[in-house]
Amino acid sequence: xxxxxxxxxxxxxxxxxxxxxxxxxxxxxxxxxxxxxxxxxxxxxxxxxxxxxxxxxxxxxxxxxxxxxxxxxx
Numbered sequence: 756x757x758x759x760x761x762x763x764x765x766x767x768x769x770x771x772x773x774x775x776x777x778x779x780x781x782x783x784x785x786x787x788x789x790x791x792x793x794x795x796x797x798x799x800x801x802x803x804x805x806x807x808x809x810x811x812x813x814x815x816x817x818x819x820x821x822x823x824x825x826x827x828x829x
Contacts, residue, residue: 764812764816764817765816765817766808766815766816766817766818766819766820767818767819767820768801768804768805768808768820768822769789769819769820769821769822770796770801770821770822770823771789771790771793771794771795771796771821771822771823771824772795772796773795773796773797773798773801774795774796774797774798775797775798776795776797776799777797777799778797778799778800778802778803779796779797779799779800779824780800780803781824781825782796782800782803782804782822782823782824782825783822783823783824783825784804784820784821784822785820785821786818786819786820786821787821788821789821789823790821790822790823792823792825792826793823794823794824794825794826795823795824796822796823796824797824800822800824801822804820804822808820
């Protein structure tokens with residue numbers, strides 16, 4: 756991805772199947788493809804990631820991030 760013509764940077768969150776579970780901070784992020792263990796991720800965990808991406812723009816600027824709940828977590 757590239758910075759838009761308006762000079763804005765983008766971060767795309769690509770979660771696996773969403774669930775309505777409680778926040779679980781033990782999720783997997785990958786910048787290529789989807790996480791190997793593609794377990795459903797709570798919406799609250801995706802929101803947690805989005806806040807983290809806003810707080811760490813240098814890490815997530817112009818990135819497409821696959822998200823899934825880590826193995827062994829429910």
